[in-house]
Amino acid sequence: MHAGIIFLLVIIGSILFHIFTPWYWTDIASNWKGMDDTITLTFWVGGGVFVAVCLFMIYCVFRYQHKEDRRAEYKPEDKKLEKILTWATTLGVAALLAPGLIIWNQYVNVPKNAIEVDVMAWQWGWQYRLPGKDGKLGTTQVRNIADNNPFGINPDDPFGKDDIMVESDVINLENNRPVKILLRSVDVLHNWYVPQFRAKMDAVPGTVTFYWFEPNKVGEYEVLCAEYCGVGHYAMRGGVEVQDKADYEAWLGEQETFEQLSARYEKLNVDGNKLAKK
Amino acid sequence: MSDEYDNNKSYQAQSSEVMDGSTGSVNPDIDYVRPSEVGEQELYHPHSFIEKWVFCQDAKVIGVQYFLTAVFTGVVGLILSWLMRLQLGFPELAGFMTAEHYYQFVTMHGMIMVVYFLTALFLGGFGNYLIPLMVGARDMVFPYVNMLSFWMFFVAVAVLMASFFVPGGPTGAGWTLYPPQTILEGTPGAGMGILLMLISLSLFVIGFTMGGLNYMITILQARTRGMTLMRMPLTVWGIFTATVLAMLAFPALLVSAIMMTLDKVLQTSFFMPTILKAGEVLEYGGGSPILFQHLFWFFGHPEVYIVALPAFGIVSDLISVHARKNIFGYRMMVWAIVGIGALSFFVWAHHMYVSGMNPWFGFFFATTTLIIAVPTAMKVYNWILTLWRGNIRINVVMLWCLGFIVTFVNGGITGIFLGNVSVDVPLSDTYFVIAHFHMVMGIAPLMVIMGAVYHWFPLVAGKMLDEGLGKWHFWITFLGAYSIYFPMHYLGFIGVPRRYFEMYDSPYMTSAVGMNEFISIAAFIVGAAQFILILNIIKTLKTGKKAEQNPWKANSLEWYTSTVPPEHGNFGDRLPVVHRWPYDFSVPGAKEDYIPQTTAPSEVIHTEVEKT
Numbered sequence: 001m002h003a004g005i006i007f008l009l010v011i012i013g014s015i016l017f018h019i020f021t022p023w024y025w026t027d028i029a030s031n032w033k034g035m036d037d038t039i040t041l042t043f044w045v046g047g048g049v050f051v052a053v054c055l056f057m058i059y060c061v062f063r064y065q066h067k068e069d070r071r072a073e074y075k076p077e078d079k080k081l082e083k084i085l086t087w088a089t090t091l092g093v094a095a096l097l098a099p100g101l102i103i104w105n106q107y108v109n110v111p112k113n114a115i116e117v118d119v120m121a122w123q124w125g126w127q128y129r130l131p132g133k134d135g136k137l138g139t140t141q142v143r144n145i146a147d148n149n150p151f152g153i154n155p156d157d158p159f160g161k162d163d164i165m166v167e168s169d170v171i172n173l174e175n176n177r178p179v180k181i182l183l184r185s186v187d188v189l190h191n192w193y194v195p196q197f198r199a200k201m202d203a204v205p206g207t208v209t210f211y212w213f214e215p216n217k218v219g220e221y222e223v224l225c226a227e228y229c230g231v232g233h234y235a236m237r238g239g240v241e242v243q244d245k246a247d248y249e250a251w252l253g254e255q256e257t258f259e260q261l262s263a264r265y266e267k268l269n270v271d272g273n274k275l276a277k278k
Numbered sequence: 279m280s281d282e283y284d285n286n287k288s289y290q291a292q293s294s295e296v297m298d299g300s301t302g303s304v305n306p307d308i309d310y311v312r313p314s315e316v317g318e319q320e321l322y323h324p325h326s327f328i329e330k331w332v333f334c335q336d337a338k339v340i341g342v343q344y345f346l347t348a349v350f351t352g353v354v355g356l357i358l359s360w361l362m363r364l365q366l367g368f369p370e371l372a373g374f375m376t377a378e379h380y381y382q383f384v385t386m387h388g389m390i391m392v393v394y395f396l397t398a399l400f401l402g403g404f405g406n407y408l409i410p411l412m413v414g415a416r417d418m419v420f421p422y423v424n425m426l427s428f429w430m431f432f433v434a435v436a437v438l439m440a441s442f443f444v445p446g447g448p449t450g451a452g453w454t455l456y457p458p459q460t461i462l463e464g465t466p467g468a469g470m471g472i473l474l475m476l477i478s479l480s481l482f483v484i485g486f487t488m489g490g491l492n493y494m495i496t497i498l499q500a501r502t503r504g505m506t507l508m509r510m511p512l513t514v515w516g517i518f519t520a521t522v523l524a525m526l527a528f529p530a531l532l533v534s535a536i537m538m539t540l541d542k543v544l545q546t547s548f549f550m551p552t553i554l555k556a557g558e559v560l561e562y563g564g565g566s567p568i569l570f571q572h573l574f575w576f577f578g579h580p581e582v583y584i585v586a587l588p589a590f591g592i593v594s595d596l597i598s599v600h601a602r603k604n605i606f607g608y609r610m611m612v613w614a615i616v617g618i619g620a621l622s623f624f625v626w627a628h629h630m631y632v633s634g635m636n637p638w639f640g641f642f643f644a645t646t647t648l649i650i651a652v653p654t655a656m657k658v659y660n661w662i663l664t665l666w667r668g669n670i671r672i673n674v675v676m677l678w679c680l681g682f683i684v685t686f687v688n689g690g691i692t693g694i695f696l697g698n699v700s701v702d703v704p705l706s707d708t709y710f711v712i713a714h715f716h717m718v719m720g721i722a723p724l725m726v727i728m729g730a731v732y733h734w735f736p737l738v739a740g741k742m743l744d745e746g747l748g749k750w751h752f753w754i755t756f757l758g759a760y761s762i763y764f765p766m767h768y769l770g771f772i773g774v775p776r777r778y779f780e781m782y783d784s785p786y787m788t789s790a791v792g793m794n795e796f797i798s799i800a801a802f803i804v805g806a807a808q809f810i811l812i813l814n815i816i817k818t819l820k821t822g823k824k825a826e827q828n829p830w831k832a833n834s835l836e837w838y839t840s841t842v843p844p845e846h847g848n849f850g851d852r853l854p855v856v857h858r859w860p861y862d863f864s865v866p867g868a869k870e871d872y873i874p875q876t877t878a879p880s881e882v883i884h885t886e887v888e889k890t
Contacts, residue, residue, distance in 0.1 A: 003672050006753070007680065014764060023768035023789060025704075038701050046691035049655075053662060053687050057680060060665035064601075065672060071871055072603035072864035073667035076888050081663075082607050082656070089655045093694070097648045100698035101641055107700055108637040122554075123464050142552045143559055183634070186554040188459035189567060191632065191707060195773025198704040202634045204567055205458060206551025209634035222784050226707040226775045228452045230464035231377050234778040 004061040011054045018047070029196035029217035029242070031178075034103040036198070042096055049092070107199070110212045114178035117171060120151055121183065121190035121203040124232035126223065127151070128171040132162025132257055142186055142205075148265035152186075153258055163258045169223075170239035174248040178214040191227035194240055202227045215242040309878040311504040311855050319416050319500070321847055333429070335421035336846045337492075340428045341407030342738070347428075348399040351435055355390035356805050358383040367798025369780065377779040378466040381450030384777060385467075386442075388453030389475070392581065393482060394435055396723055400588040401486070401524065402431060404730060405493050405517045407738070411836035412514050414502025414854050416847045418492040427492070430485025434478045441467070441474035449475045452777060454578070457549035457570050458562075461542040464555075473542060476535045483532045486524060493521040502835075504856035508612065509875070511834045511860045512605060515612050516591020519619040520584045526623070527580035534573040541565070568635050575626035582719050583622040587615055589726040590657055593682050595860070596729050597661055599832045600676040601668030602871050604861035606660045614653040614660075621650045631702045640699040647697035651690070658687055669864065669871070674748035675830075678729030681756040682722050689718025692767060710770020713763045721759045728755070731811070736825030737836060740843050741818050751810040758804035762797050769793060831872045834860040838876055862887060 028036060064072070118129040118137055129151050131137045138160020144152035153160035166172075173179055183192055183203035193200040201211040223238035243251065256264075324330035334340060361383050365372040406424070410417050418424045441448040450466030451459060459465045460472055467475075497518045501510070510518075537548040541562075549570040550562035598605040605611060627635060627643045661683055670676060692714040696702045705711065728751070735743050769790050774781070781790060828837035840850025854876045862873035867885035879887075 003677060003680070006757075007684065010684065010757070010760060017765065021765075021768050023765070023772055023793060025771040026773060032704070035700055035704050038698065039695065039704075042691075042695050042698065042701060046694050050687050050691050053658060054684055057662050057665060057683055060662065060668065061670060061672065061680065064665065064668050064670050066602070066669050070669050071866070072601065072669040074604065074863075074865050074886065074888070075606075075667075076604050076861070077607055077609065078663075082610055082659075085659050086652065086656060089652050093648045093651050096694060096698060097644065100644055100700050103700035104637075104640050104644065107703065108640065142554050145554055188462060188464070188553075189456055193707070193773075193775070195704075200703060200706070201632050204634040205553055206564075206566065207568075207634065211632075224773075224775050224784070228381075228456070228459070228777045230459050230462075231381060231450070231466060232464070233381075234377065234780050234782070237782070237784075 002062075004058045007054065007058050007061070011051060011058070015047075015051065018043075026196050027217070028198060029194075029215055029219065029221065030198060031214040031216060032103075032107075032198040034099070034106070038096075038099045038103060041099065045092055045096055107211065110180045110210065111178045111214075114180040114212050115174070116180045116182055117173070118151070118182045118184070119171075119192050119203065121185040121192065121225075121229075123187050123230055124225070124236040126169050126171075126192065126236075126238040128166040128168075130164040130166065130252070130255070131159075132164055134159055134162055137182070138163050138258070140184070145186065148262055149258075151258075161257065161259045164252070164255045165258055165261050166255055169237075170241055172241045172243055172248055172251045173215050175218050175242050175244050176214065176216055177245075178212055180210055180212045183209045183211075188229050189227045190225050190229050190236070192238075193224050193226035194221045195224070196221050200226050215240075218242050218244060308883075309857070309880050311857065314503050318853070319419070321417055322421065323846060333425055335417070335425045337406045337410050337418045337421065337424060338738075338844065338846075338848075340424055341403050341405070343428050344398055344402030344406060344431065345404075347432060347435055348395050348403055351390050351438075352395040352399070354439070355387050355395055356808065358387040358390070360802060360805055362387065363798040363801040365779065366781075367795045378447070378450060380779045381452070381777070382448050382466050382471075385450050385452055386438075386448050390438070391720065392453065392585070393479070394438065396585045396719070397486075397524070397581070398431060399727060400585060400723070401493065401517060401521060402428065402489055404513070404588060404592065405521070406489070407734070408513060408836060409493055409496055409517060410500070411839065411844065411848055412511050412834055413497060413500065414505050414835045414849065414856060415496055415500040416849065416853070419496045419500050420492050423488045424492045427485050427489035430481055430488065434481035434485060437474050437478040437481060441471050441478070444470035444474060446471050454571075454574060455538070456574075457538060457541065457565075457567050458551070458553055461538065461550075462553070462555065462560075473539065476539045476542075479535045480532055483528045483535075486528060490521045490525045493517060494525070502853045502856060505835075505875075506856075508609070509856055509859045512591040512594040512608070512611055512615070513588070513834075514591065515615050516587040516589070516594075519615050520587040523580040523587070523619050523622060524584045527577045527584070530573050531577035534570055534577070537573075538570070568630075568633060571630050571633055572627065572635075575629045576623075578629065579626040580619075580622045582715075583618060585719055585723050587619060589682070589723040590615060592730050593679055593726045594657075594661065594664075595832075595834065596675055596726075596733055597664050597679045598861050598863065599733075599830050600673065600679070601665050601670045602863045603664055603668035604859075604863055606663040606666075607656075608859065608861060610656055611660055614657050617653045618650060621646060621653070625650060625697075628697050628699075628702070631699050632706050644697060644699035648694065651694055651697070654690060658683065658690070674743070674745055674752060675729050675733045677749065677752045677756075678725045678732065681752065682725035682729065685717050685725060685756075685760065686722035688764070689714055689716075689722055693718060704773075705770055707776050708770035709774045709776060710767050712776055713766035713770060716766075717763045721763065724759075725756070728752070728811070733830065734836075735815075735818070736829050736842075738843055739819060740825050741822035742825050742829060743818050744814050744822065747810055747814040747817070751807060751814065754807035754810070755804055758800045758807065762800045762804065765793055766797060831870070832860075833858075833862060833872050833874045835875055838874060858887070 120127045136159040138153045138157040140152045185203040185205040190203040197213045199213045221240040225236035446469045448467050449471040540546040547562045547565035550565040552563045553560045624646045628647045856875045860875050864871045865885045
């Protein structure tokens with residue numbers, strides 16, 4: 001068979017695969033539709049270039065197949081053509097870059113009304129903390145971490161007392177309310193990633209990183225670790241439950257504050273000591 | 279080496295002083311080529327088997343040594359990829375494989391293929407063999423250092439392979455070796471494995487520097503008379519620029535390897551912050567894991583072009599020769615190679631958009647990254663414009679070139695997705711990334727390597743590889759590799775993350791199972807198809823057709839050596855004198871459809887040669 005026909009079939013196959021693929025992105029459940037749209041735009045422009053280049057190549061393979069009695073054209077340069085192609089490409093690239101940068105600008109600027117969620121990662125699991133009534137998270141230090149202080153909150157920090165400690169690897173979020181995810185890690189790199197939200201960022205020990213999104217679909221989602229973090233990486237899962245305001249507030253009311261948690265441990269300790277004395 | 283050659287030394291020196299009168303020129307003025315300013319290089323000829331084939335100073339032998347060693351590592355990398363695909367596609371058959379094993383295979387596969395296979399093959403293999411021949415030199419300028427370079431590489435490979443056999447096995451930190459996990463319990467091979475990896479990389483860099491100095495200085499200082507920079511084949515331009523990149527980029531890898539070794543051995547904290555492991559605070563504090571990532575990618579991104587630029591150069595030459603047409607826009611091609619090389623130092627953090635670095639970097643690196651798409655696209659246009667109105671031989675070499683164009687454009691386009699910062703956010707760390715970089719820097723350069731092997735084998739071995747086997751090799755490899763990586767992008771869209779030992783039962787991942795089985799089967803077939811080449815080489819060496827001199831009717835100097843295969847010293851009594859670029863194909867009025875670089879203008883005075 002002629003090589004050109006096989007190449008042609010490959011290109012047609014690629015286009016058909018793209019149209020009929022059952023594998024495509026999951027339904028979006030956050031505000032980052034702009035990312036999906038830029039991907040679609042890039043598919044049109046980039047895919048168009050890919051198909052055009054390949055079809056031109058295939059045309060040449062058919063049209064200019066070697067014949068002993070023919071000579072190729074001799075034309076070392078064509079300044080005009082090269083100039084046109086350079087500018088057309090630059091334009092196309094700029095058209096793709098612009099929406100990318102616009103959305104990135106939104107991504108790095110967190111809305112003022114975003115609620116902070118402190119996500120702490122460790123090998124291999126997740127823990128969550130929310131600010132209490134004062135709306136501020138207490139400062140933390142890795143060295144403070146203990147059973148009675150899983151986040152290492154500084155005991156002297158007044159903002160930390162009312163922080164809400166979520167004792168679960170599932171975090172609840174309020175629908176249609178922007179969330180600023182604060183990421184920290186106590187050991188190695190991790191990445192808190194929910195495919196339906198599109199957004200992600202690494203958790204880096206020694207620093208606090210962040211990103212934001214606004215969930216807009218009530219439901220349960222799976223959290224995946226998206227940065228290789230050692231041998232348990234693939235098993236490092238968590239969950240998110242997006243709820244309406246009423247449900248969310250009911251859930252919030254059931255959670256323990258740092259102060260309550262400390263008191264509970266103190267009591268445990270006292271009881272333990274009593275038990276020991278007996 | 280024969281004695282006659284040594285005897286000829288005396289008048290080689292003369293030949294560089296007198297004007298080249300042997301061409302029977304009609305008009306000596308237009309044939310004038312500036313005499314060389316320095317005498318000829320004295321070569322050390324081997325006196326024993328060991329000096330000739332083991333500790334050899336002939337760049338051609340060193341090139342073959344590099345090639346074979348790199349291919350050996352490549353086969354190891356291939357087997358590792360089979361094991362990974364077995365786990366991903368058919369975990370029930372991979373009962374022997376633990377998550378530790380899997381991550382070790384992933385890591386070693388990546389590091390081997392990028393550094394020890396592709397880099398060593400292009401620069402050490404093709405660079406050594408082709409540079410002196412193509413620029414018209416007798417050998418590299420520092421043959422002894424060149425020999426050391428290979429043996430340093432050999433030791434680096436030996437150390438790397440030894441890490442498979444130490445307690446704890448090789449490192450399983452991912453080829454990017456990100457700290458802190460790389461040197462901590464919880465990552466496979468965090469003891470001896472990672473140390474040997476870091477030592478091996480350091481040795482590689484040292485060895486590579488020795489070779490790289492040779493490639494650069496030979497190209498700059500040892501070109502034959504008339505071989506101006508703008509008359510060099512694009513292969514040489516590609517290898518040259520890649521070497522410059524490597525000389526600037528590898529030091530970043532070396533220092534990060536040294537710092538990480540110190541973090542591991544002496545508990546320094548270059549990259550290590552305060553860490554809580556198993557309830558205890560480790561004796562680290564204040565280091566920055568992201569600093570390592572900057573250093574690594576300052577090396578790692580140019581590394582992509584260290585592999586890509588030689589491939590760009592070689593494929594340009596192959597397309598031109600086999601389309602019987604001058605490369606379209608030679609000057610543009612040269613400046614594109616140089617421009618891409620320079621720009622490649624300003625894009626590294628596009629690997630780190632979601633690393634936690636200052637997010638404002640994203641604007642800068644997205645812009646630089648997309649700018650690099652412009653010269654790259656120009657190269658693609660010029661390749662297909664070279665085919666346009668050509669006289670294209672659809673032989674095995676050309677098939678590999680066409681396969682390269684398809685896979686490279688495909689991978690280049692997906693690069694625009696990933697480079698465009700906010701588009702990268704949903705796609706980074708997913709299978710989309712794996713598909714992208716395998717297409718663009720795995721399969722595409724491999725296509726060029728294969729094309730180059732079929733193209734230059736007659737020169738190296740004096741025999742023609744079998745075209746029939748070659749076609750099988752090509753079609754299975756191309757169609758198979760394309761069906762591995764093209765659908766894989768779509769797994770990335772679903773959100774399937776990279777480096778997952780097991781997919782589990784995530785609701786949006788179960789549909790990936792069927793695809794993974796298909797990809798694995800394709801991977802087994804493609805891998806096996808590579809042995810067709812080995813079979814072909816064995817068959818050809820035994821019974822293959824003897825190659826005539828310059829079987830492809832090419833113009834560049836490597837086909838105009840005194841003997842085929844070329845012997846030590848390459849060009850016999852006299853070095854060739856160059857009068858033109860290597861792309862004078864199908865010149866109107868010329869008798870043949872090619873004019874060798876050594877043809878004097880007066881000999882083709884009746885033709886319409888435009889560029890010389």
